[in-house]
Amino acid sequence: MSLNKRYFDMLGAAYDVPSEAGQFDAFLEAAMTYFFAGSDSGDLAEDVPRHDGDDDMLETHAERISALVEAASRREAAFAERFHAVLDISVRTGQVSGNAAASQLTGRHFPCALDDVPLDPAALSEIRRVMRAATFQAQDRIILASIETAQARACLALIQRPKDSEDLLHVSLSYVDWSAGLMARLGEAFGLTASETEILEAYLGNLSQKDIASQRGRSLETVKGQSKSILRKTGCARMSDVVQLSASIAYLMRQLPERETPPSAELWQTPRRSLSTLSRPGGRELAWYRMGTGSRPVLFIHGYLQGPFLTQAMLAGLAAGGIHFIAPSRPGFGYTSPSKSRTDFDRTVVEDALALLDHLGVERISLCIHQGGSSHGFRIARALGDRVGELLVIGGGVPIDESIHIAHMDRQTRFAAMATRHAPSVMKMAMSLGLPVYRRRGTRAFLAAQYARSKVDLATLDDPELLRVQSEGLYHAVEQGAEAWLRDGAAAMADWSEDLDAVTCPQTWLQGADCTIISAHQVADHMAHRPGVDVHVIETCGSAILHTQTALICRHLARLA
Known part of the structure; x- marks a missing residue:
C-alpha cells in the first residue's frame, strides 16, 4: 500500500472519531499501518517521512479534528444534562x-x-x-x-x-428514549411477539389500555389479552412492574437518549495529598510530593503512568526503612507549569529538580528512577555530579535503538515510540483524539489496552488498590492535556547515551521479565560489563513492578538511602 494511501486512510479514520468515539480504535490501527505498512516486525516502513518538528498540514487537520471532538463532547454533555x-x-x-x-x-x-x-x-x-x-x-x-x-x-x-x-x-x-433498537432488544429479552412489543412500547409511552386499543385499531379485549401475555412472559403481576423492569434494563443497557455508552464516572483529577509547590522563574510553579514519613530523603523520578503515587505497602516499607521520597512532577505533568517550549523541556526538568533540592537544603542524595523517567533521572544525576549517592532504577529504559528494541515492544508502545521520534504531529493527533475516548471508557480500559500482552500486568487491574494508583498515575500524566506526554516521550526517545555513560555511581536495576515496554534482557545486555552496575531481571513481573515488588524495592531503598 502506497504512503499516500496509508496517509489518507489514517486521516479519514481520524475524521470519523468526532462522530463516533468507537472509531478511535480504527484510527489507531490506520496510524500503525501508516508507520509500519502492515508489518508486525516493528520495522518502520522505508517510505515514512521523518519530521524533526511538526508537520504543518497534519497539525492543521489535528486542530480541526480536536475542535470537532470537543464540540461533540459539549453537545453530548448538554444533551445528557437536558434529560x-x-x-x-x-x-x-x-x-x-x-x-x-x-x-x-x-x-x-x-x-x-x-x-x-x-x-x-x-x-x-x-x-x-x-x-x-x-x-x-x-x-x-x-x-x-x-x-x-x-x-x-x-x-x-x-x-x-x-x-x-x-x-x-x-x-x-x-x-428514556425507547428507540426501535431498544424496543427490539427488550422484546427479544422478554420473548415477546412483535405485536406484544408494540403494546409494551405504548405502555412505556404512558398510554392507557383504551388509548392503546384506539391507537392500534384493535378491540379493548385484544389489548387486554396481549397485556396478560406480557405479564406472564415477564413474570410481573402488574403492568407498572413491567414498566419499571423495562426501565431498569434500559439503564443497564445505558440507552439514554442518543448515548450508547455513558461517560465514565471517574473525575480524572490528579490527587493533591502530600503535594507542595515551589515558585520558579518566569511565573512557573513546580509541584512536588513528599511520600513517606522517614527522615532520609530519596529523589524519586517518576515514570509515565505509575508515579508518583504509591500503594500502602510501599508507604509502609518506606516508613520501616526511615525513608521518604521527594517526587517532583515534570513540566506539564500534574500541577507543575509547562516548560516554555518543547526544546527547553529537558533542561527545565533538570533545573527544577536541582532547585527543589537546594530549596530543601539537600546536599547529597540518592535517586530512585522509574520507567519513562529514566532519561531525566540520568540527566539529573549527571548534573548533580558528586552530590549523587547511588541509583535504584525500577523498570528502567535505555536509549532506544530502533533496530534492536522496537520489535519487542507492544503495538501501542511501538507506535508511540515511532510517532514521537519521527512524526510528533501524528502522536499529538492520537493523544488529542484518544484522551476524550478513554475519559469516556475509563482508566481500566486504557490500562487494559496498554497491558494487552502481559498477563501479570493485566492481573493488577483486578486489585482495587493497584488499579487506583495506576489510574492516579494516568491522571497525573494527562492533567494538563496531551502536550506534556508528547514532550516527555520525545525526551525518552532522544539519544541520551552521553548522560547514561557520564553517571558512574553505583547502580541497581530491577527489570520485570514480562515488561512489554522494553525487553528486560535487552536492558540487561545494554548495561552489562559497566562497573558498579548490578541488573536483576525479576521473573513473573511486568511493567507494574513498582507496585507489585514493594518488599524487594524497599530493601534496596533502605540500603541506598
Whole structure:
C-alpha cells in the first residue's frame, strides 16, 4: 500500500472519531499501518517521512479534528444534562425549584407552584401522597410520569423524601428514549411477539389500555389479552412492574437518549495529598510530593503512568526503612507549569529538580528512577555530579535503538515510540483524539489496552488498590492535556547515551521479565560489563513492578538511602 494511501486512510479514520468515539480504535490501527505498512516486525516502513518538528498540514487537520471532538463532547454533555431534571418541592408551601435541565424539560421557569409543573395527574397525585406522609419515606418510589407539554414525553420519576429534611421532597426525572433498537432488544429479552412489543412500547409511552386499543385499531379485549401475555412472559403481576423492569434494563443497557455508552464516572483529577509547590522563574510553579514519613530523603523520578503515587505497602516499607521520597512532577505533568517550549523541556526538568533540592537544603542524595523517567533521572544525576549517592532504577529504559528494541515492544508502545521520534504531529493527533475516548471508557480500559500482552500486568487491574494508583498515575500524566506526554516521550526517545555513560555511581536495576515496554534482557545486555552496575531481571513481573515488588524495592531503598 502506497504512503499516500496509508496517509489518507489514517486521516479519514481520524475524521470519523468526532462522530463516533468507537472509531478511535480504527484510527489507531490506520496510524500503525501508516508507520509500519502492515508489518508486525516493528520495522518502520522505508517510505515514512521523518519530521524533526511538526508537520504543518497534519497539525492543521489535528486542530480541526480536536475542535470537532470537543464540540461533540459539549453537545453530548448538554444533551445528557437536558434529560436529568431535578425538582425540589417544599412540603410546606408546595413551591418547586429546579435545575436547568428541569426548566428545559418542562418548559417552566422556577420557582413555581407544583400545579404549574406539567406532569400528568397520576404523577402529581403520587407526589402529593408522599408529601402528606408524616415521616420520611424509607422506600424510594419510581413511577412512570408524562411531561404534558407540546411534545409529550414519558419519563421515569424517582420520588425521595430525605430523612434529614422535614420540608423537602426530591423528584428526579429522566427521559428514556425507547428507540426501535431498544424496543427490539427488550422484546427479544422478554420473548415477546412483535405485536406484544408494540403494546409494551405504548405502555412505556404512558398510554392507557383504551388509548392503546384506539391507537392500534384493535378491540379493548385484544389489548387486554396481549397485556396478560406480557405479564406472564415477564413474570410481573402488574403492568407498572413491567414498566419499571423495562426501565431498569434500559439503564443497564445505558440507552439514554442518543448515548450508547455513558461517560465514565471517574473525575480524572490528579490527587493533591502530600503535594507542595515551589515558585520558579518566569511565573512557573513546580509541584512536588513528599511520600513517606522517614527522615532520609530519596529523589524519586517518576515514570509515565505509575508515579508518583504509591500503594500502602510501599508507604509502609518506606516508613520501616526511615525513608521518604521527594517526587517532583515534570513540566506539564500534574500541577507543575509547562516548560516554555518543547526544546527547553529537558533542561527545565533538570533545573527544577536541582532547585527543589537546594530549596530543601539537600546536599547529597540518592535517586530512585522509574520507567519513562529514566532519561531525566540520568540527566539529573549527571548534573548533580558528586552530590549523587547511588541509583535504584525500577523498570528502567535505555536509549532506544530502533533496530534492536522496537520489535519487542507492544503495538501501542511501538507506535508511540515511532510517532514521537519521527512524526510528533501524528502522536499529538492520537493523544488529542484518544484522551476524550478513554475519559469516556475509563482508566481500566486504557490500562487494559496498554497491558494487552502481559498477563501479570493485566492481573493488577483486578486489585482495587493497584488499579487506583495506576489510574492516579494516568491522571497525573494527562492533567494538563496531551502536550506534556508528547514532550516527555520525545525526551525518552532522544539519544541520551552521553548522560547514561557520564553517571558512574553505583547502580541497581530491577527489570520485570514480562515488561512489554522494553525487553528486560535487552536492558540487561545494554548495561552489562559497566562497573558498579548490578541488573536483576525479576521473573513473573511486568511493567507494574513498582507496585507489585514493594518488599524487594524497599530493601534496596533502605540500603541506598
